[in-house]
Amino acid sequence: MTISRVAAAALAVPLLFAAPLAGPAWAADPVPSAKDYPPPPADWKVPRTEWGDPDLRGMWPVDYLAATPRERPPEIGTRTEWTEEEYQERFAQAEQRAGLEAAQDRVGILGMGHWREDGLPLWQTSMITQPANGRYPALTEEGRRAAAAVRNSWNTEVFDKISDFGIWDRCLSRGMPGSMLTGAYNMGLRVMQAPELVVIAIEMVHETRKVYLDGRPAPPPEVTEYLGFSRGHWEGDTLVIETTNFTPGFSNGPSPNSAQMIVTERLTPTGPDQIRYEAWVEDPVMLTEPYKIDIPWQRNPDYEFFEYACHEGNVQIRGYVTSTIPRFQKLREEQWAKQGEAPSPESGTCGAP
Template sequence: MHSKADAEIPRLSSGKPDFQGYWTNETETPLERPSQFAGRQAMSAEEAAQWRPGSAAGLTDLTDTDNGFLDPDRGPPPKGGPIALEADWYFASGYVARVDGEYRTSLVVDPPDGRIPYAEDGRGRDFVSQALARTGLDAFAGPEVRPTGERCLLSVLSTAGPPMLPMSYNSNYQIVQTADYVMILAEMVNDVRIVRIDDSHGDPALYRWMGDSVARWDGDTLIVETRNLHPQQSFRGSSVELTTTETFRYDDEGQLIYRVTMNDPEVFGRPWTAEVPMRRMPEGSQILEYACHEGNYSLVGALAGARRQEQDSAQ
C-alpha cells in the first residue's frame, strides 16, 4: 500500500518507512458522529473552520464557565453530567481530522453512520461492571473498581491504546523504531508500547497492559495485531475478548494515518473502525514526564468521601 510518493517517505537504512519522531493526534473531531452530520463522513472546509471543541456535545458553554472565576460556595456538578477540565487544560488547535483530503465528521469511519455498534446485550461485560454485579458493591467501594486512569495504572481514556485515540490534552507520542521493534511512548502517564515485528504472539494465558502486539509490513504500511489485553483495560465497555488490528501509513501531507479496527463479539455487534491522523510536532518538541502515581490525591479523596457518606447513612 502506497499513499505518499516513495521519494518523500522517510526511510530507515533497511528501506522501510521511518515513523520515528514526536507526533500528536490531537483533534477536535469527535470519536462518534454528531447528529448534525448524520449521513455525512466529511464536512466542508467552511464547516471545519468553524468547528470547536465540544460544540456538538454542548460543552462550549461549560468550558466558558470553567474559564471564569471559581465560586467557593458553588455546589457540586450534577451527578451523571459531563465532566470538564478547567479551560487552561485544553490545547485547542482548531484542527479537524483530515484524511485523504476529507475533513472528517467523526473518527469512526465504519460502520458508515460513524457510531460504535453495540451488541443488543453487549453492555456490562467489562471487568468493572462484572465485578460490581457479582459482588453487589458500589463503584466507590475500593480502588480495584475505580478506572485505571484514576489509579494512574494506564493512560486516561485510551491515548496509549489500543486503540490509540486522542483526548483534550497530552495526546502526544514519541516513536522509536528498529528492524525488530517499534516503541510508542504516550505522554499521558508515560505508557510505553513495545511492538514486535515479524514475531508470534505469546502465551494466550498471559494478559498485559496494552496487550500483546505483533506487527508485520505490507509494503509501506505497518500492520499491528493485538490480543490478550489486561482484563481491567476496557475501552467503551470492551471485554477481555477484545482484539485489535492497527495500521500506520504516511499520507501525501506527511501525516501518519493511524487506523484501528476493534473486534469484540461479546460487546460489539460487529467490528468497527476509526481513523486518526497523527501530525509531527514542531521542531524541538519533546515528551516530558507525566507524574501520575497510584494512590494519587483524587483517588484517596474519592474513596474517603464515600466512606464518610457511608458513616452519615449509618447514623
C-alpha cells in the same frame, strides 16, 4: 487526579497466531476527507531507515485531533465530511476554546483553559468511520452487562473499595485503542524504530508499546497485558500491527474489552509529515460487529513530552474513600432513621481504614 501540561501550553480462547492475522479489506477504504490529506510534493518518497524499513520515527502528538469527535453526531448520518458552514462554525468554536487560557489569566482564574488542549477540527466528521454511521456498534448482551457494571470517578459518588475506581482513576492504563487517541491533555505519541522492532511511547500514563517485527508467535492466552501483545509486518510502506492477548476490562471503548479483543492497525505515510492511522477493533464477546478508527497523524518535532505524574504519592484513591465515608455514614443514618432502626456495632463505616 492528573498533572496537566500547564507549563507548556471474558472468555479466553487461544490466541496463538503464528502468522499475520487476515485483517479486513483495507484497500477498499478511501480517506474520510481528502481535505485532511494535503498532496505531498511531486518528488516525495517515503524515507527509509538505515536498515531499509520505511521511516516513521518522530513525535506524532494527537492533540491535533482533539476537536474531532470520536463518534459522529447522530444527526449527521453517514456523511464523513462537514459542510463548509458546519466546518467554519466548529473552527470558530475551537478558536474560542483555544483563547480560554488567556481569557482566564486576565481575570485570575485557573480553569479548564489551562488544562485542556483542544486543537482545531478536521474536515472529517468523526474518528470512527465504520460502521457507516460513524458510531460505536451495538453491544452484545455481555457487553451491555459489562458496560453497566463499570464504576469510576465519573459515575460514582461513594467510594469504598478498589473496584469503585476505573483503570484511568488508578493510573494503570487507558487501554486500547484509547491510548492511541485523544484525551484532555498529555496527548503525545513518539514512534521509535530499530531492526525488527517498532516502539510507540505514550505520554499519558507513560506507557510503551513494543511492536515485534521478527515473526515471533503470540504468547499463550493466559499471558495478557493492558495494551496487549503487538506483532507487525510491512505491506509496502504500510506498517501493519496485530495486537492480541489483552487483559480483560482495560478498553475505554463502549464497554470493557474481553480477552478475545483484536486490534489491527495500519500506519501509512502520506506525506513528509503525515501518516494515515487506521485501526479495526474486533471483540465478538462485547461487540455485535467491529468498528474502525481512521485519522490523520501530523508530525510535530517541537512537541515535548511532560511527566504524567497522575496522583503523585498514591494518595488519591485512599483520599476518595476517606472523604466519602462521612457522606456514606450520613446516608446510612438517614436510612436507619426512616426504618426506625439503630446502627449495629457491626455496621462499620463503609470499610473505613
